[in-house]
Amino acid sequence: MDFIEIAKSAKKASLEIADLSTELKNEALLKVADAVDAHKEDIFSANRADLAEAEKLVACGEINKSTFNRLKLDENKMRDMIQGIRDIARLDDPVNKKLFVRELDKELTLYKVSCPIGVLGIIFEARPDVISQISALAIKSSNAVILKGGKESKNTNRTILSVINSALEKVEGFPKNVLNQVFSRDDVAEMLKCDKYINLIIPRGGNSLVKFIKENTKIPVLGHADGICHIFVDESAKPAMAEKVVTDAKTQYPSACNAVETLLIHEKFPYREELLAALQLDEIKLEFNPENWAHEYGDKILSVKTVSGVDEAIEHINTYGSGHTESIITTNLENAEKFMNKVDSAGVYFNASTRFADGFRYGFGAEVGISTNKTHARGPVGLEGLTIYKYKLIGNGHIVADYASGEKQFHHRDLTI
Amino acid sequence: MDFIEIAKSAKKASLEIADLSTELKNEALLKVADAVDAHKEDIFSANRADLAEAEKLVACGEINKSTFNRLKLDENKMRDMIQGIRDIARLDDPVNKKLFVRELDKELTLYKVSCPIGVLGIIFEARPDVISQISALAIKSSNAVILKGGKESKNTNRTILSVINSALEKVEGFPKNVLNQVFSRDDVAEMLKCDKYINLIIPRGGNSLVKFIKENTKIPVLGHADGICHIFVDESAKPAMAEKVVTDAKTQYPSACNAVETLLIHEKFPYREELLAALQLDEIKLEFNPENWAHEYGDKILSVKTVSGVDEAIEHINTYGSGHTESIITTNLENAEKFMNKVDSAGVYFNASTRFADGFRYGFGAEVGISTNKTHARGPVGLEGLTIYKYKLIGNGHIVADYASGEKQFHHRDLTI
Numbered sequence: 103m104d105f106i107e108i109a110k111s112a113k114k115a116s117l118e119i120a121d122l123s124t125e126l127k128n129e130a131l132l133k134v135a136d137a138v139d140a141h142k143e144d145i146f147s148a149n150r151a152d153l154a155e156a157e158k159l160v161a162c163g164e165i166n167k168s169t170f171n172r173l174k175l176d177e178n179k180m181r182d183m184i185q186g187i188r189d190i191a192r193l194d195d196p197v198n199k200k201l202f203v204r205e206l207d208k209e210l211t212l213y214k215v216s217c218p219i220g221v222l223g224i225i226f227e228a229r230p231d232v233i234s235q236i237s238a239l240a241i242k243s244s245n246a247v248i249l250k251g252g253k254e255s256k257n258t259n260r261t262i263l264s265v266i267n268s269a270l271e272k273v274e275g276f277p278k279n280v281l282n283q284v285f286s287r288d289d290v291a292e293m294l295k296c297d298k299y300i301n302l303i304i305p306r307g308g309n310s311l312v313k314f315i316k317e318n319t320k321i322p323v324l325g326h327a328d329g330i331c332h333i334f335v336d337e338s339a340k341p342a343m344a345e346k347v348v349t350d351a352k353t354q355y356p357s358a359c360n361a362v363e364t365l366l367i368h369e370k371f372p373y374r375e376e377l378l379a380a381l382q383l384d385e386i387k388l389e390f391n392p393e394n395w396a397h398e399y400g401d402k403i404l405s406v407k408t409v410s411g412v413d414e415a416i417e418h419i420n421t422y423g424s425g426h427t428e429s430i431i432t433t434n435l436e437n438a439e440k441f442m443n444k445v446d447s448a449g450v451y452f453n454a455s456t457r458f459a460d461g462f463r464y465g466f467g468a469e470v471g472i473s474t475n476k477t478h479a480r481g482p483v484g485l486e487g488l489t490i491y492k493y494k495l496i497g498n499g500h501i502v503a504d505y506a507s508g509e510k511q512f513h514h515r516d517l518t519i
Numbered sequence: 520m521d522f523i524e525i526a527k528s529a530k531k532a533s534l535e536i537a538d539l540s541t542e543l544k545n546e547a548l549l550k551v552a553d554a555v556d557a558h559k560e561d562i563f564s565a566n567r568a569d570l571a572e573a574e575k576l577v578a579c580g581e582i583n584k585s586t587f588n589r590l591k592l593d594e595n596k597m598r599d600m601i602q603g604i605r606d607i608a609r610l611d612d613p614v615n616k617k618l619f620v621r622e623l624d625k626e627l628t629l630y631k632v633s634c635p636i637g638v639l640g641i642i643f644e645a646r647p648d649v650i651s652q653i654s655a656l657a658i659k660s661s662n663a664v665i666l667k668g669g670k671e672s673k674n675t676n677r678t679i680l681s682v683i684n685s686a687l688e689k690v691e692g693f694p695k696n697v698l699n700q701v702f703s704r705d706d707v708a709e710m711l712k713c714d715k716y717i718n719l720i721i722p723r724g725g726n727s728l729v730k731f732i733k734e735n736t737k738i739p740v741l742g743h744a745d746g747i748c749h750i751f752v753d754e755s756a757k758p759a760m761a762e763k764v765v766t767d768a769k770t771q772y773p774s775a776c777n778a779v780e781t782l783l784i785h786e787k788f789p790y791r792e793e794l795l796a797a798l799q800l801d802e803i804k805l806e807f808n809p810e811n812w813a814h815e816y817g818d819k820i821l822s823v824k825t826v827s828g829v830d831e832a833i834e835h836i837n838t839y840g841s842g843h844t845e846s847i848i849t850t851n852l853e854n855a856e857k858f859m860n861k862v863d864s865a866g867v868y869f870n871a872s873t874r875f876a877d878g879f880r881y882g883f884g885a886e887v888g889i890s891t892n893k894t895h896a897r898g899p900v901g902l903e904g905l906t907i908y909k910y911k912l913i914g915n916g917h918i919v920a921d922y923a924s925g926e927k928q929f930h931h932r933d934l935t936i
Contacts, residue, residue, distance in 0.1 A: 117837055121860040204882055210871065212881060219893050220863070301893040322739065322894045343916035350918035420534055431916075442911045443538040446637070454627065454914030463922070464629060464910070465621055465931035476636050476718040477739045478895040481910045493881070493898045494859045497871030499760035499848075501767035505880070514882035 105292035108248060109221070109299035111279040116220045116246035118277035124195040127241055130273045131191035134241075135184050137269035138234060138262070142180050148261035149175045149230065156254050165228075165254060172228040173255050183234045186468070190238040193467045196485040197244045203517040206495075207510060211517075213494040218244035220301035222488070223293045225250045225315060227307035230258040236304075237266050237281050239468055243488035248282045248300065250290055252307075259283065294319035302488075304471060309398065324483060326474040328398050328424035329359030331456040334366040334415040334441065336432035341373035343453060344431045345380045348404075350455040351429070352386050357400045359472060360427050360449075360459040364395060364405040366415045378406065395422040412437040416444045423447060425474040427459040427481075448474055448481035522709035525665060526638070526716035528696040533637045533663035535694035541612040544658055547690045548608035551658075552601050554686035555651060555679070559597050565678035566592045566647065573671050582645075582671060589645040590672050600651045603885070607655040610884045613902040614661045620934040623912075624927060628934075630911040635661040637718035639905070640710045642667045642732060644724035647675040653721075654683050654698050656885055660905035665699045665717065667707055669724075676700065711736035719905075721888060726815065741900065743891035745815050745841035746776030748873040751783040751832040751858065753849035758790035760870065761848045762797045765821075767872040768846070769803050774817040776889060777844050777866075777876040781812060781822040783832045795823065812839040829854040833861045840864060842891040844876040844898075865891060865898035 138145070156173055159165045201214040222245050226232040233249060240247040251259040263283050270276050284293070293300060294315065303323045305312045312327040333351060335344045351362035365381075367374055378388060387403045394405045395418070409415045412430070419428050427449035430441040442450040449459045459482060461469025466484030473479050479487035504510040555562070573590055576582045618631040639662050643649040650666060657664040668676040680700045687693050701710070710717060711732065720740045722729045729744040750768060752761045768779035782798075784791055795805060804820045811822045812835070826832045829847070836845050844866035847858040859867040866876045876899060878886025883901030890896050896904035921927040 117861060117863055206880065206882065320737065346916055346918055350920050354920045354923065444534060446534055449910045449912065451912040454912050454917045455919050457919035458912055463623065463929065465623065465929065476907055480907050490893055490897050493866045495866060495868040495871050495875055499763055500871045501763055502872050502874035503767050503771045506771065512880065512882065
């Protein structure tokens with residue numbers, strides 16, 4: 103089918119799923135989880151076919167070992183996939199929440215109500231578990247999706263979505279074409295142009311994928327390219343805390359976007375040499391090259407810079423950072439407050455590891471991704487980030503002319519929700 | 520100065536104004552209002568220079584009479600400008616609001632706090648009163664702005680902003696370069712490319728300006744191009760209410776974006792002929808041409824279409840509408856609810872005129888504009904739409920490794936704000 107036809111039917115489905123009841127959506131999610139569980143052997147078998155192909159590509163160097171590992175589904179990943187769908191069924195419905203109720207005048211009441219965004223375009227790389235996760239998030243938030251996965255996981259992706267869609271077909275009242283999948287590079291190009299039907303693009307993958315997408319579409323993109331996180335060790339920082347937090351932020355999962363890349367140290371911090379020695383003992387390689395101040399290592403390498411104080415630290419971060427997550431280690435409350443107010447990032451921490459920047463750790467229950475945008479949604483994004491709102495106004499034949507003439511006046515009284 | 524230098528210093532100013540106190544911002548706003556009042560003769564004089572130039576252009580047909588009228592400042596507009604600034608001083612500060620406080624674990628607390636977006640690029644047409652209004656909104660929401668007005672109002676714009684900036688210079692602690700202005704077409708091109716420093720573009724002007732901007736930038740744009748609003752008169756609508764509401768929505772201010780453009784009538788509505796006759800008596804010209812279903816007349820002309828019921832009305836609106844504001848006139852609650860849930864527009868009304876779609880009428884106190892976007896802000900946008908949020912996390916040396924190992928568990932307890 104033509105991409106544009108798929109997009110059109112996704113748009114239609116998005117209007118149909120928009121006001122589905124929470125009960126029906128949760129029923130659908132639980133049936134989807136059961137179906138994935140029941141058909142896991144089919145999914146493993148499709149995954150083995152993909153892995154066999156991928157093995158050849160690893161051999162000739164076309165894909166690397168870590169992509170191969172992300173592609174591979176095992177019992178643990180499968181269990182997490184199924185549990186993830188059930189967890190999303192248990193979360194609060196983000197749609198149809200009253201955000202405010204305001205009486206504008208007698209018998210004229212305004213409701214601000216959360217509603218889905220519409221059609222999401224999801225472009226992701228090797229990880230086939232993204233399919234079930236995004237499908238579940240889309241169902242819960244009443245959005246339609248068009249998924250485009252990596253070609254390496256084509257068989258796995260096709261099988262997972264077909265299992266999910268077969269389950270949804272058996273749920274009475276659940277609309278068709280909510281979850282759609284495309285496979286070719288041309289489809290990606292069409293998706294990025296399709297601002298008539300697609301309301302939000304969510305890339306799930308490495309920096310270069312995200313950068314390419316941001317450069318090539320006018321549709322809003324939710325996500326982040328770089329994750330250049332900083333820790334500033336202030337003059338008064340407790341040395342043991344500084345070492346513990348920096349080590350965690352760099353080594354607990356070095357390839358994560360919320361891992362620290364640059365350590366800024368106050369020039370009067372008395373334990374500078376001890377701290378650097380301890381970090382090296384923790385197998386962190388230190389770099390002192392200004393050319394790497396905007397570089398994301400994704401590895402156990404850390405840029406180190408000496409700064410004259412909190413002001414220079416803030417300026418460095420606002421210049422070289424990516425607006426993701428930064429932390430100050432200090433016992434000086436005034437500096438901590440200044441840092442958190444002046445640093446222009448999604449996450450500004452005080453005496454905590456940057457690795458906490460994560461939807462599950464924040465208690466959102468599920469995560470769409472982490473955004474470094476300055477509009478719509480910022481930081482770890484949960485189900486709420488997949489919604490917008492509409493205004494419902496209920497009157498009794500009210501007209502504006504009566505207010506323009508002064509015959510009537512608005513009284514703007516907020517009602518409790 | 521180079522555009523990029525202006526943008527850079529606006530970015531710097533945006534970081535400085537980000538955590539200014541409410542008191543200082545309000546003091547600045549009141550001083551600005553006083554200064555505009557004190558210098559209104561200078562502004563009128565600059566405006567007369569613009570009007571003299573514009574008169575020549577009207578004579579040779581290069582600008583039309585309505586642009587000329589929008590350009591002209593009189594005592595009434597000046598009074599409204601000054602009052603508008605004072606009104607914004609009285610509104611709640613949208614910045615630094617705690618949106619939630621959640622204890623993730625003992626001594627590890629997450630704050631979601633509203634904060635400014637950063638640098639706003641404002642592109643507007645002939646109305647010079649936009650300058651003072653947007654400047655006041657920017658100050659209150661702690662954003663920096665770069666303004667580009669129409670060339671017809673160059674002298675007026677320059678004088679107004681210079682009066683405002685002179686007043687701000689005298690406010691101790693108020694940062695420099697918060698309010699900036701550029702004048703050339705090249706600057707617009709630079710602005711639209713400048714996603715490094717500009718976070719949001721707000722066009723204030725006609726459809727073609729907004730369309731041009733949306734087509735030519737990757738920076739998020741807040742606004743709307745078309746306003747193709749609909750009223751659906753259901754089978755059970757009270758005929759007097761239908762006439763009253765449709766007439767208000769079409770004639771109270773026909774060139775407004777929230778004026779109705781298409782009337783959909785249920786085929787079994789018994790008073791169809793009477794309604795159409797009454798609308799014609801109200802000097803509304805009726806059109807029955809399907810080619811105009813996505814046309815914004817901006818005049819006392821109304822497209823009319825007969826539909827088989829609420830479902831066809833919803834489908835028509837979701838196909839031809841612009842997602843702005845639509846109303847159903849009915850006594851059937853079930854149809855009203857269906858209409859409000861299924862119509863995918865920023866405003867969905869029941870027995871009320873579409874003309875209510877307005878920030879002042881909604882009780883926002885000030886309006887940035889009306890958005891038909893599906894992300895960030897939708898419908899009439901007040902000060903809140905000029906903010907985003909950041910997450911502040913305050914710990915005591917907390918690291919993720921302790922939670923990954925299972926040694927510690929999150930307890931995710933929401934605290935009252």
